[in-house]
Amino acid sequence: MYKLRRIVASKSESSNRRGAMAVLVGAMLVIFVAAVAFSVDVAYMQLCRTELQVSTDAAARAAGEALTRSQDMDAARQAARDLAAVNLVALQPLLLDDADIIPGNSDFQENGSWAFTPQGTPINSIRVIGRRTRISPSGSIGLYFAKIFDQDDFEVTRASTVVRLDRDICIVVDRSGSMKWDVEGETAWTGSNMYRFEIPPEPDSRWVALSVATKAFTEALGLTPQVEWVGLVSYASDYTNFGVQNHRVDIDQGLTENHALIDSAMDDITARIFNGATDIAAGIDSGKSVLLDPNNSRPFAVKTLILMSDGHPTSGGDPLVSANYAAQNNITIHTISFGEADLNLMQQIATAGGGQHFHALDAESLKAIFKKIALTIPVTFTE
Template sequence: MMVLVAVCLPLFLIMAAFAVDVAWMQLVRAELRTATDAASRAGAKTLSLSQDEIAARIAARDAALRNTVAGQGLIVDDSQIEVGTSSQSTSTSRFAFTPGGAQLNAMRVTGQRTASSSAGPVALFLGRVMGVPQFQPQHIATSTQLDRDICLVVDRSGSMMRDVDSRTVSGSNCGPPNPTLSRWAGLNNAVLGFLNELDTTPQTEKCGLVSYSDAGNHCGFNYTTSDINAPLDFSYAPIRSEMAFLGSRAVRGNTNIHAGIQNGRAVLTSGAQRPFAIRTMVLMTDGRHNTGPEPVLAARLAADEDITIHTITFSFEAGFSRMQAVAAATGGTHFHAPDSAALERIFREIASTLPVMLTE
């Protein structure tokens, strides 16, 4: 019996060493993954909010240090942090990270407990019995911040006074649009829904407002072709206020979509635009472009400035093919809303994106 015990004891010790150390290694790997992911997310978030690469690196290091790996905070050197761009070649493909770039939107962090890292390798409890005193785990995490600076470009031409089926609704010809039945009412609800959707995202997007029709004097009011009603701002109160003001009097005039796009470009290339943010224009019309230069020409200029235009047609009278061409010229998407409920749903869909994603 004693002989059997003597023979089996070393095997038991080896098995115990293996079981304890395997569990320890799994725990450390999980801790390293958590710490590295947290560092990557914190860095990408700070890059978005501050637009400052140095601040983003500091945030990543601080987040890593707050998370323990094998009993001590993870130390991440500057060489283990990469700031760059992350993008998809198609809407269904994986994000690919490229260090550097003009519009920085991602951070890749390499978390290490290796011989070459500041914290060194992780000691094993019983592995040294088998001649393996330590192990050296590594984890890589990339977080992508899908920031957007957005300009809403809305149609305030005379047809917005009618309902979606082009019927005249009750109210004075020179009074404000019908608050429930008019196309303007549907647009106003959709814009408010869009802003409410942005309010639910983890970070704050910048948003501005442009309106367009054409110049003229109607009902005792002077109308301009297009106005920048609200510049880019983290606060959406000016947009809500301007939409209420525009709806407080008759909306009038023809449809100069080109002028709306041009002012949208001005908003998205202004000093308020964040250098690392994706520039997005949401262009809505209920009719057909019938005055001013060709809108596709303005869209091509927007594309040269890395502005994506998503177009929305509202009502059967809208010019579908032209708005599809405007969206296509900038890599955007065209949507059609047959009624007010669909219009709000589309606006909310465009607003609701996942701002920060762990992409590696």
């Protein structure tokens, strides 16, 4: 009888264990299925975040390119909308409204980052906000298995800012009589070089070295990813001799995307007789007028003036006053000194204009400086 009770009890305990195991397996199966479902939705959410970032980046770059090409903010917004719409996020087009496309100003910080100010001026950036939220034009993103847990969708937002530093550049060059001196020889009008006063600049002159340098500049611009517009101003003083009338300042070429016209304008000056004193202020003022010409400049381009001189101001107004006026109009001034130029003044002008001062010791360094300026100013990136 005792053995029979033991056998019956043993069978009962075994049955209970199997029942408990079945419950445990069932519970674990539910947890496993939930984990699988959760991992599928998590992977899908991450995919959608990546798709949204890619679409937002592409829309921002499209807006930046359109702003460069058209100089029209409405066209930039439309380009962003068009490109976003052909990029699918969660199998649906990304739709943008005007509030998602924000023009502004990006300012480079000392720590290497850029600070974006919405609606800031001068406008050099466009920020695009890509949204898949319940209140966005495209709506939120539906989930698959999370609905089991009463989670029907998720919301995600991404931002991308394109900093488009397109440049309108005016080269302002010294056309005074000293630019006809021999680069390596005499640096004053003496009996041995007085003949240069009566003829166009010779091949060994400072002017010809400058002409070679400006051509290296325009050639280097061809290596940048966008098209810069460039103008040319030359300055000296009002002076007439040898039957030639010398102008205080000439706008030799207005802003143009055809850089060959800049080279040709320099060649035209090289082929003629010029003389005179040095009116740096007039050069800066005319360079400013070229860059701000409402009929021939781009409203959303960064304005840069490159001022070159080989001497001291001997005519005209105060160059620092002119430089400050230019800076108030968001024009950056880089200065290049050559020969006996006033280095302190040229540094002060560059500081007033928020730019850099370079000093050329010879023809080769003058060429290298122009090339460096052409290639080292940033043009476009997305953050």
